[in-house]
Amino acid sequence: MSQEVLRxxxxxKSFGRVTxxxxxxxxxxxxxxxxxxxxxxxxxxxxxKILTGFHKPTTGKIYFEGQEVELKSVSHARSLGIEPVYxxxxxxxxxxxxxxxxxxxxxxxGGFLQILDDRTMRERAKEQLKEMGVNIPSVDVExxxxxxxxxxxxxxxxxxxxxxxxxxxxxxxxxxxVRESAMILDVIKRLKEKAEVSVIIVAHNYAHVFDVCDRxxxxxxxxxTFDKATKETSIEELLNLVLHEMREAREQIRR
Amino acid sequence: MSTEQTNSVPASKSEPERTxxxxxxxxxxxxxxxxxxxxxxxxxxxxxIYFQSTAPVFLSPSNISNLAVFAxxxxxxxxGEVMVIIAGEIDLSVGQVYxxxxxxxxxxxxxxxxxxxxxxxxxxxxxxxGLINGMITVLLRxxxxxxxxxxxxxxxGFTLSISGGFPVQPEADPVIVTLFGGNAxxxxxxxxxxxxxxxFVLVKTRWGLHTIATGGNPIGAAEVGIxxxxxxxxxxxxCSMLGGLAGILDCFRISSADPLAGGADIMFMAIASSVIGxxxxxxxxxxxxxxxxxxxxxxxxxxxxxxSGVSAFTFDMILGAAILLTMLINVHLSRLRAAGRxx
Numbered sequence: 357m358s359q360e361v362l363r364x365x366x367x368x369k370s371f372g373r374v375t376x377x378x379x380x381x382x383x384x385x386x387x388x389x390x391x392x393x394x395x396x397x398x399x400x401x402x403x404x405k406i407l408t409g410f411h412k413p414t415t416g417k418i419y420f421e422g423q424e425v426e427l428k429s430v431s432h433a434r435s436l437g438i439e440p441v442y443x444x445x446x447x448x449x450x451x452x453x454x455x456x457x458x459x460x461x462x463x464x465x466g467g468f469l470q471i472l473d474d475r476t477m478r479e480r481a482k483e484q485l486k487e488m489g490v491n492i493p494s495v496d497v498e499x500x501x502x503x504x505x506x507x508x509x510x511x512x513x514x515x516x517x518x519x520x521x522x523x524x525x526x527x528x529x530x531x532x533x534v535r536e537s538a539m540i541l542d543v544i545k546r547l548k549e550k551a552e553v554s555v556i557i558v559a560h561n562y563a564h565v566f567d568v569c570d571r572x573x574x575x576x577x578x579x580x581t582f583d584k585a586t587k588e589t590s591i592e593e594l595l596n597l598v599l600h601e602m603r604e605a606r607e608q609i610r611r
Numbered sequence: 612m613s614t615e616q617t618n619s620v621p622a623s624k625s626e627p628e629r630t631x632x633x634x635x636x637x638x639x640x641x642x643x644x645x646x647x648x649x650x651x652x653x654x655x656x657x658x659x660i661y662f663q664s665t666a667p668v669f670l671s672p673s674n675i676s677n678l679a680v681f682a683x684x685x686x687x688x689x690x691g692e693v694m695v696i697i698a699g700e701i702d703l704s705v706g707q708v709y710x711x712x713x714x715x716x717x718x719x720x721x722x723x724x725x726x727x728x729x730x731x732x733x734x735x736x737x738x739x740x741g742l743i744n745g746m747i748t749v750l751l752r753x754x755x756x757x758x759x760x761x762x763x764x765x766x767x768g769f770t771l772s773i774s775g776g777f778p779v780q781p782e783a784d785p786v787i788v789t790l791f792g793g794n795a796x797x798x799x800x801x802x803x804x805x806x807x808x809x810x811f812v813l814v815k816t817r818w819g820l821h822t823i824a825t826g827g828n829p830i831g832a833a834e835v836g837i838x839x840x841x842x843x844x845x846x847x848x849x850c851s852m853l854g855g856l857a858g859i860l861d862c863f864r865i866s867s868a869d870p871l872a873g874g875a876d877i878m879f880m881a882i883a884s885s886v887i888g889x890x891x892x893x894x895x896x897x898x899x900x901x902x903x904x905x906x907x908x909x910x911x912x913x914x915x916x917x918x919s920g921v922s923a924f925t926f927d928m929i930l931g932a933a934i935l936l937t938m939l940i941n942v943h944l945s946r947l948r949a950a951g952r953x954x
Contacts, residue, residue, distance in 0.1 A: 446830075448823065451824060469812065
């Protein structure tokens with residue numbers, strides 16, 4: 357785990373007069389799972405959108421695999437191997453699992469009509485899901501028949517299959533029950549064991565993701581205020597930081 | 612049917628081993644529930660039995676050809692309409708392309724273009740209309756209901772203008788006439804061909820998959836990189852072109868093109884066939900075979916009532932009730948299906 361995959365250096369982003377992100381420097385190693393924590397409006401989404409190529413930073417630099425890069429667009433970031441998994445997951449309810457996994461990267465038997473090679477897609481989807489420990493009744497069921505956790509897992513599997521080097525997970529456990537969350541966290545743990553894909557998890561409920569992350573960064577008011585390996589910290593320490601922030605905010609309102 | 616399904620739900624829930632062979636009745640019940648096409652086909656068969664028992668001429672050759680012609684025209688248009696609806700849009704103007712295309716063909720031939728090319732030009736005007744419908748809807752972000760409502764009136768006016776409001780009688784080579792819908796059989800084969808081809812495109816090809824994705828989750832489809840604008844425009848083009856084809860086939864069969872033919876009437880019949888056949892107006896889900904069967908059932912109803920002496924007014928009432936009823940059944944069945952699968 358020595359190779360650096362993604363790094364930002366003093367990245368800031370302003371929208372008009374509002375500065376959403378100030379001098380954020382993060383570093384992601386190969387095979388590492390980084391938790392990007394923070395309250396609503398702390399700047400997590402902004403940093404995420406900069407990494408996906410959706411926003412351009414106002415100032416600061418981004419390095420990918422040691423090279424400075426300018427992420428021109430979402431598809432450019434993707435072509436490098438930075439794969440976002442959006443909250444809406446970009447899955448199609450009316451289509452079955454394996455076709456969803458190959459959506460826009462379909463295998464075809466060629467010809468003018470672009471006939472789909474269902475058999476191969478089916479087999480490969482099955483293999484990929486099995487390898488990642490994703491449990492679903494069958495790859496033939498429509499996405500609409502699956503639970504939130506299963507959908508999330510399929511979206512992750514799809515990105516991994518697309519040769520993702522960096523996986524950006526936006527609130528993967530939002531609006532999910534404990535069992536569902538456990539399933540998706542399990543999938544991430546398996547990824548970690550293989551140490552081929554690096555993951556950034558954005559979450560505001562850090563208790564959910566605490567266990568699965570190697571390192572945690574806390575964003576407060578657009579700044580990264582905390583950067584520690586999970587082993588060296590505790591939920592209590594994070595909680596105290598956030599409580600402290602809350603107290604200060606309350607003081608300011610009183611004044 | 613419904614009792615079959617409710618029985619099977621707890622059964623499949625209790626044991627995971629699926630190898631156990633379900634009873635033949637249960638299997639039939641399940642496949643009926645799982646296939647919208649099967650239920651509409653059964654409705655059609657029941658209607659045929661009923662009408663044959665009340666009016667024995669129902670299954671006479673001449674009546675069957677009547678029926679085939681109505682169903683064929685409607686089915687061809689419905690096939691295109693289903694693709695547009697699955698992509699999350701609607702095309703109200705297709706019935707006017709049906710009227711316009713034969714005139715374009717007729718006037719091109721009068722200007723010296725051979726018939727085969729004139730037919731292509733007739734279809735070409737469908738392509739142009741589809742492009743206009745699609746581009747206005749997608750690029751200018753106007754709901755397709757409004758876009759095609761506009762082109763509906765525009766094309767109608769255009770057809771009336773170029774024809775002066777009078778019908779024309781094209782006289783083509785008998786071979787061409789026969790090939791292009793000159794008789795009921797030829798027309799019906801066209802409908803079957805279009806249905807089979809488009810159903811294949813819908814369920815087995817990339818275009819069909821992307822059409823479903825575009826209508827099912829437009830944002831998600833765009834996020835994975837599907838060019839949803841191209842999919843939508845393409846299906847508008849397909850729909851208008853099939854509207855033109857249906858118009859040309861009908862024109863050869865009755866050897867006359869009427870500027871007032873088609874219009875809202877045939878468009879609504881096509882949409883009704885689609886809906887009865889199981890296509891959801893919300894997008895993302897539909898079947899071409901279902902729309903074909905829907906058109907056949909509508910044809911049977913219309914023809915059967917005429918033979919039994921029921922007036923056209925009553926027919927419309929029954930058609931309206933039939934649409935509402937099928938929608939109710941569809942909604943109800945989907946719920947049962949969902950219950951059956953969430954094991």
